[in-house]
Amino acid sequence: MPAPSPSAARAGFPVSRQVLADHVYEALLEWLMDGRLEPGAAVSIDGMARELDVSPTPVREALARLEHTGMVRRVALKGYRVAPVFTxxxxxxxxxxxxxxxxxxxxxxxxxxxxxxxxxxxxxxxxxxxxxxxxxxxxxxxxxxxxxxxxxxxxxxxxxxxxxxxxxxxxxxxxxxxxxxxxxxxxxxxxxxxxxxxxxxxxxxxxxxxxxxxxxxxxxxxxxxxxxxxxx
Amino acid sequence: MPAPSPSAARAGFPVSRQVLADHVYEALLEWLMDGRLEPGAAVSIDGMARELDVSPTPVREALARLEHTGMVRRVALKGYRVAPVFTxxxxxxxxxxxxxxxxxxxxxxxxxxxxxxxxxxxxxxxxxxxxxxxxxxxxxxxxxxxxxxxxxxxxxxxxxxxxxxxxxxxxxxxxxxxxxxxxxxxxxxxxxxxxxxxxxxxxxxxxxxxxxxxxxxxxxxxxxxxxxxxxx
DNA sequence: CTGCCGCCGTTCCTATAGGATTTGTGCCAT
DNA sequence: ATGGCACAAATCCTATAGGAACGGCGGCAG
CATH class of the missing domain: 1.20.120.530 (GntR ligand-binding domain-like)
Structure with a gap:
């Protein structure tokens, strides 16, 4: 499945003219706020990609943006983790x-x-x-x-x-x-x-x-x- | 050229144990502060990748992080631009x-x-x-x-x-x-x-x-x- | 001469492949 | 039984491929 959008784009309604990474970002944000991702838990890029049924690339981009919000922390070459609970x-x-x-x-x-x-x-x-x-x-x-x-x-x-x-x-x-x-x-x-x-x-x-x-x-x-x- | 690091890693000194995207991030930040990238100028992902001699993937990640600093702005499906001059x-x-x-x-x-x-x-x-x-x-x-x-x-x-x-x-x-x-x-x-x-x-x-x-x-x-x- | 249309290059975006490293597991030796 | 080692799986990271859309340019009709 190369791209799911053209069908909708042809209909005149470019409704889903949104980047996949944005959806991933919002999904992750929601999961973080829902408690589905508990503080301290590892957030695997590949795993999250499988879970959301996308490739790792958009997940990586979404996490990069999320890092600047303090919701997740990144350790180089180790991956991302949900920020720990507040002391x-x-x-x-x-x-x-x-x-x-x-x-x-x-x-x-x-x-x-x-x-x-x-x-x-x-x-x-x-x-x-x-x-x-x-x-x-x-x-x-x-x-x-x-x-x-x-x-x-x-x-x-x-x-x-x-x-x-x-x-x-x-x-x-x-x-x-x-x-x-x-x-x-x-x-x-x-x-x-x-x-x-x-x-x-x-x-x-x-x-x-x-x-x-x-x-x-x-x-x-x-x-x-x-x-x-x-x-x- | 799959990866340029193993030569250094084999020497026992994993000196360059840093992610390529970090280098790109710092390079872009420096260029932004140097004036080499003028306000309003387009920052092409592919172009920047060619310029820095890396693949677009790390550039994309670096720009995603940079966006949250306000130095560059992103328009979905259009690309990144250096933030305009202050009014x-x-x-x-x-x-x-x-x-x-x-x-x-x-x-x-x-x-x-x-x-x-x-x-x-x-x-x-x-x-x-x-x-x-x-x-x-x-x-x-x-x-x-x-x-x-x-x-x-x-x-x-x-x-x-x-x-x-x-x-x-x-x-x-x-x-x-x-x-x-x-x-x-x-x-x-x-x-x-x-x-x-x-x-x-x-x-x-x-x-x-x-x-x-x-x-x-x-x-x-x-x-x-x-x-x-x-x-x- | 002017306006429109098709072609081509560029760019963004996502998927996939593959190298390097860490982690966990099971087996073997002591 | 316990410690150490090899193998396997998972993971991060980067590169590459290819689809879709946008923009510029030249040619052609009016």
Missing amino acids: REDFAELMEARLSIEPVNARLACTRMTPEGLDSLKQAVEDLKTAPRGGSFAEYRSYLEADERFHQLIAAQANNQFLLAAYNTLGGQIQRFRLFGGVGITDAEQAIAEHQAVLDAMTTGDPEKAAAMMVDHVEKVRGRAMADAPEE | REDFAELMEARLSIEPVNARLACTRMTPEGLDSLKQAVEDLKTAPRGGSFAEYRSYLEADERFHQLIAAQANNQFLLAAYNTLGGQIQRFRLFGGVGITDAEQAIAEHQAVLDAMTTGDPEKAAAMMVDHVEKVRGRAMADAPEE
């Missing part, structure tokens, strides 16, 4: 980084907020409130997704490509921690209230308050996670 | 991002500074002072290198992997701007004094002053570059 130290560093970037994003986003952006934010908070938060992972998956989306949207509304890129690098790690950090959802009600507070400041158009509320939120996230003290 | 808008965003990250780095670095780190910083400032700043690019190359090294060292001393990663993403762009921003070295004496001020605060061990001096420096860099008003 308490790692987590502290991650929160420190969030505290230096996210409040800035919040302040800028507040001054540059578009009506559509505000609507998206409101939707994210609404989704947080209505999302099921049952015990199984599949159940609170949408909750975590809305959480990440909220922060991502703020970074996007800050309207600064570099800050957005910087946040996105963190965002993947944050989301991965939410999944594998050892803590499930703790005090969802309070977390939602904190998000709401940020949103309110945005709606009011008070940049300083938005930044302050973001600081408050991240610090409390840190507090809750540290209190629940994962393993080690 | 004034881009530059303003970059400085905004620096202002939200570098002072934090400076503050943290000040509290966590090691003696060796301080020595490295002093060396960097010393190199700034002694570096030639002639008209030709090759002459002030070492000046720019020392400038970048100073900021990079501070990010490293902040001892936070995420902040370091965030800075490094910016660092490449900053360095690229220093080269292609249209402005050469303006007011080197004043820039050196600003670096020295940051270093002094670090030596004294005054985190707040270090952060303040860093803010001052970045803002003045922005001022100088904006005043010199590149094209457009």
Whole structure:
């Protein structure tokens, strides 16, 4: 099977005009977030190629891109492994980084907020409130997704490509921690209230308050996670 | 020619136990910083492979990694291009991002500074002072290198992997701007004094002053570059 | 002279082949 | 029984082949 696309291309709809490596990238990202690939596990190039029924070349390219996100680590001539679980130290560093970037994003986003952006934010908070938060992972998956989306949207509304890129690098790690950090959802009600507070400041158009509320939120996230003290 | 390595590997010294894609990555990075690859220029995979006398596969992998640094952009099925020159808008965003990250780095670095780190910083400032700043690019190359090294060292001393990663993403762009921003070295004496001020605060061990001096420096860099008003 | 069309080269993209090295297993000797 | 060694499998890495699409160029019709 040389290429599966021409049939679709001839139909006038170049629908699948996407590179195979992109599909592999997204598949790997999803597997990483799903927990199907556990931290520390080896990610064999050939094996993954067999699993996805493609050749090793696109897998190699996808992994090369993924490495820069910190989700996987590469050792030359040894292969790729899923990044190990966060230690308490790692987590502290991650929160420190969030505290230096996210409040800035919040302040800028507040001054540059578009009506559509505000609507998206409101939707994210609404989704947080209505999302099921049952015990199984599949159940609170949408909750975590809305959480990440909220922060991502703020970074996007800050309207600064570099800050957005910087946040996105963190965002993947944050989301991965939410999944594998050892803590499930703790005090969802309070977390939602904190998000709401940020949103309110945005709606009011008070940049300083938005930044302050973001600081408050991240610090409390840190507090809750540290209190629940994962393993080690 | 299947593989050029075994001759060296048999000698007992697996000296060149490095992946070819790494060499390509470094070569491309150097070419990007040297100006041999001008902004906007197409970077053909096959062409680059011929030029470096390797197969397209390692080139593809190197470019995939490079994309995440923002140095090159990729359009699916069209290929890679060197990222275009900074607009004034881009530059303003970059400085905004620096202002939200570098002072934090400076503050943290000040509290966590090691003696060796301080020595490295002093060396960097010393190199700034002694570096030639002639008209030709090759002459002030070492000046720019020392400038970048100073900021990079501070990010490293902040001892936070995420902040370091965030800075490094910016660092490449900053360095690229220093080269292609249209402005050469303006007011080197004043820039050196600003670096020295940051270093002094670090030596004294005054985190707040270090952060303040860093803010001052970045803002003045922005001022100088904006005043010199590149094209457009 | 101008506009359109087919041809050819280039390029991206994926698959496949094969060399080099590491890892695991089973067998043999001590 | 245990330690060491050979063989085999898996893996990484690079090169090569070939399909599909895009772009430029020359020739031909109007």
